[in-house]
Amino acid sequence: MADLFSSAGLDRAAVRPLADRLRPVRLADVVGQDHLVGPDGTITRMLRSGSLGSLIFWGPPGTGKTTVARLLAGETKLHFEQISAIFSGVADLKKVFEAARGRRLAGQGTLLFVDEIHRFNRAQQDGFLPVMEDGTIVLVGATTENPSFELNAALLSRAHVLVFKAHDEAAIGRLLERAETELGRPLPLDTEARGVLIRMADGDGRAAITLAEDVARAAGPGEVFDAATLQAVVQRRAPIYDKGQxxxxxxxxxxxxxxxxxxxxxxxxxxxxxxxxxxxxxxxxxxxxxxxxxxxxxxxxxxxxxxxxxxxxxxxxxxxxxxxxxxxxxxxxxxAPKSNAVYTAWKAARRAAEEGGSLVPPKHILNAPTKLMGREGYGAGYQYDHDQPDAFSGQDYFPEKLGRRSFYEPVERGFERDIRKRLDWWEKLRRERRGG
CATH class of the missing domain: 1.20.272.10 (Zinc Finger, Delta Prime; domain 3)
Known part of the structure; x- marks a missing residue:
């Protein structure tokens, strides 16, 4: 039976996306993560020591998390099993664990790669703990979200978190050079357009290669795109930004x-x-x-x-x-001039109120709507500030058991400089009217 690709005049390899064709076959080929897979990288050291525990890969899309997990399995002779938390449930996990137990009895370990592991709920995450602890699987979970917030503490305590970095411009540039080698020709871009394409990738290596493939496919014979034409051809890739994350x-x-x-x-x-x-x-x-x-x-x-x-x-x-x-x-x-004096004062006042409990204000500032309250001393001795010199009596308004406190300390900037002068003046009058 004739090969369908040959019958159609197509190269079988050519129908594979360029990003797939450029997928590294060795850890040393991974671009942009030298801190992990370089000569002195964390993963390199783990492999050198012969000790590989469960790992959590944290980083933005297109930084090589899946690729590194697959290559790790090859380096350690572990069976590679991949699932996605988006499409898998408890039943799927049970099947994966049972298969891993069977392989373990036959003498082969399993590296289970779980993409988007943060999508599993807390109970599902707890399901990994027994098979991690008894060695049934080596778990490698990938997440674009902060593991501290999205993963169980119990799971995190049993895994080493490795951070994948967004590709910088140099790393994206190397990926484009590899794309050109695979395509067998330079990308049809002038210098400025090439820089624009690198920035469009936004640190995502897979996106960079996809954009390169789109450009190569769109260019006519001898055509070279400038920056404006590039943006018209590939459109603008939306920034990586999740409003909830x-x-x-x-x-x-x-x-x-x-x-x-x-x-x-x-x-x-x-x-x-x-x-x-x-x-x-x-x-x-x-x-x-x-x-x-x-x-x-x-x-x-x-x-x-x-x-x-x-x-x-x-x-x-x-x-x-x-x-x-x-x-x-x-x-x-x-x-504007900066001051967090009110912010700090409010926190201090809240703390004092919480710690002090239900302290009664001094009686001289309490109203006495009834004769009984008047006989009890409510309002006795209150001095109406507008009747005092400088419209300031200097009386104490704090509960007696709390004593006078100072929360608000204006800074010597902007309008608070004037407030500071007023407070200092009132404090001077307060001391004078209390006899020093």
Whole structure:
């Protein structure tokens, strides 16, 4: 019977995706993870010592987690078994474990690679513990999410977490060179377009090779793409960003810390990254309001007004016009004088209130709506501040059992510098009116 590929005039190898054809066959061929598989890498040292325990591979997509797991099985002569937590349930796990037990009795171990292991629930994750402990399997789990949050502590305690890094530009460049060798011709890109393609890959090696294959397929004889043509041909690859996961929290953290560090340029960059990735601008606006009260406070009271106005402006205008209002607020809070004095004071006051319990305020500041309460001393001795010199009586308002406390310590920046002068003046009057 004639080969269908030959009958159609096709090369059997050519129908395989380029990324599959370029898959490394040795650990030493893996690009961009020298800290793991290089001469002194963690995995290299494990293999050299002859001791391989269960592992968790944590890193972004396209960094070689599956490939390294498969090559590890080959290096250690273990049977390679692969499942995905997305498509597998308890019944599937039981079958895999039973097969692994059978192989173990026959003298062969099993390396079980579980892709997206964080998708298993807590009970399912606990199911791995017995077969890990008795040596039935060597577990290699892959996850794009932070294992500290997504995996059971019991599972983590039995596995070594290895971090896979996003490919840098040099690593992506090496992958493109391999693609050109496999294709037998240079990619039809000028220097600028090649750099754009590398950035489009966003650290994902598999995406880089796929983009290279798309470009090679789209180019006509002798055609060379510039940057603009490249983007029109392959379109723009969406940024790697999951609004419910690490990317979401990493970028909002970067935005907040850039504002706190008074760097408006970095703050605008991270704002643009989040908007570009499809983040809800109102979520960002709410965080800017928080920055105004947490990191600026009374050093510039106008910051809260500007942040709230930006939120209202976005509500009124929507995208894309309203995004400019958020950008304006971000620049304002980034360039405002910084103080966390109110934030710190609030935490200290909350702590004192929780620790002190239900302490009664001093009687002189309590109202006496009834004669009985008046006879009990409620309101006795209260001095109405507006009737006092400088509209300040200097009386003590803390519960007697708690004693006077100091929570708010304004900084010598912005408007809080003026507040500091007022507080110092009132403290001076307080001491004088209490007899020193």
């Amino acid at each position: 690490d990317g979401h929290y990493n970028l909002i953290s970067a935005l907040h810390k850039s504002v706190r560090g008074s760097d408006p340029d970095a703050a605008l960059y991270y704002l643009a990254r989040m908007v570009d990735a499809g983040e809800d601008p109102l979520f960002i606006a709410r965080r800017v309001v928080r920055m105004a009260v947490e990191d600026i406070g009374l050093a510039d009271p106008q910051a809260l007004v500007v942040a709230n106005a930006a939120k209202d402006a976005y509500d009124f205008l929507g995208s894309p016009e309203g995004e400019l209002a958020i950008a304006q607020a971000v620049v304002y809070v980034a360039t």
